[in-house]
Ligand code: DGT
Ligand code: CA
């Protein structure tokens with residue numbers, strides 16, 4: 011059995027345990043173990059046969075036994091029992107906002123609903139609302155949930171598609187005659203979701219390369235294979251598949267092809283208009299005067315010939331990028347630290363030392379350890395007592411680690427009444443406070459609306475940044491209703507940073523909101539919210555989001571050096 015197959019079964023077990031009502035902390039610790047196995051690259055079958063599974067960090071006897079069972083029998087009895095016990099319709103219904111296990115069971119029992127289509131019919135016919143205990147409000151909430159899921163339209167989050175595209179690009183490099191490979195399309199522009207993966211390769215042996223491409227082992231289905239273009243699908247890690255188009259392009263038109271297939275369509279239209287105004291024509295083969303190709307080999311040469319500066323792909327959205335000089339956009343190299351990450355003290359997977367060492371390896375000058383506050387019970391948030399101990403722990407590591415500045419921080423919940431989850435004396439001890447809203451209740455439980463709560467946190471002198479300000483999860487949970495113009499104005503006025511949370515599920519603030527924050531004169535901070543050392547690498551997703559917003563390093567708090575950062579914090583605190 012391959013590692014991947016084993017991990018797939020173990021993850022399925024975690025999902026079913028959760029649905030079966032196993033306590034959250036047990037499911038969480040099991041999931042942590044599975045993640046640790048995922049990072050472990052050695053062959054699990056070999057280790058199992060040598061009885062050495064428990065040498066993997068985080069793997070105890072329980073999970074080692076399950077792996078051994080999978081290796082020797084190819085099956086997992088526990089999983090089979092749960093599969094019998096947990097009905098297949100339950101996960102579909104539980105994915106709906108406002109539906110817990112009880113209501114889901116009720117809908118299934120009364121109306122026999124087993125899938126999304128059935129659920130829709132039940133809402134449209136009014137039958138769902140008639141079920142005692144459900145009513146119009148629940149029906150409306152579910153209807154909105156269905157609409158949100160469907161409006162995702164099968165688009166895949168950037169953070170999922172990008173590593174898949176990069177892995178494929180790496181293999182395409184070795185196909186016949188290939189000299190150069192580039193990822194194009196919305197992926198190159200850094201859009202938060204993409205419909206497909208567009209890749210270009212420079213080769214004179216197009217047909218051969220395309221044929222080889224369609225027979226790569228990652229390919230699930232071949233949709234088309236021609237002389238210059240091949241279309242296939244590959245598997246997505248979370249199930250389903252995504253289309254990949256590979257275009258083979260000769261050297262003399264590679265730049266024109268890259269420009270054309272990077273898009274956006276609207277940006278291309280503007281460029282073509284500009285070419286026509288010069289009595290030229292622009293297409294995917296080059297910039298032409300009649301039939302004479304003026305340029306085509308590089309994007310830079312085409313922009314230059316059109317009298318334009320090079321436009322970074324992230325800005326090619328026809329938002330006025332041809333009318334002004336492009337700014338010197340922030341890049342990964344400009345980032346000097348990461349100001350939001352978790353450790354084992356709350357729901358992270360690594361220790362303070364491990365996070366610090368990983369940050370140091372990435373060349374950072376500073377980090378802020380920001381574990382959850384007490385109200386985030388699901389995330390193992392720290393009671394005041396545990397926070398006091400954690401503070402000591404962070405200080406101890408900070409003293410022992412001269413190579414990197416470790417800021418003592420927290421991710422403090424913004425409560426439903428706009429108060430913060432920790433009293434001022436705890437916040438005052440912190441160097442850096444990220445305030446985030448995790449609770450979402452509306453109605454009587456919420457004394458303030460999400461905008462008012464956010465504004466209250468922005469005005470708190472100890473709050474340095476608002477974490478994931480809208481709370482959205484891409485394709486999974488809509489943003490809170492936030493009056494963004496008011497929030498960005500208040501943040502700028504109070505010197506409170508707004509975060510671009512770089513975690514692939516979030517990208518929050520999103521590009522347009524980050525642009526609003528910059529226009530209001532505010533400061534951003536780009537943080538990974540890493541729950542393990544490897545997640546520190548998601549910084550780059552935050553960077554492309556910031557670049558799409560037109561951000562330069564001057565307006566980003568974690569692009570300044572440590573001393574400047576301390577000054578920025580002191581200014582906010584009015585000290
Ligand atoms: P997506 O896929 O919805 O996330 O967004 P895009 O921007 O990647 O859209 P896509 O994949 O349809 O096309 C990528 C770019 O290539 C877009 O700017 C339009 C351009 N394009 C698409 N098909 C053709 C074609 O057949 N010829 C030329 N010249 N350009 C094309
Ligand atoms: Ca595309």
Ligand code: ZN
Pocket residue numbers: 421446448477478
């Ligand atoms: Zn959070």
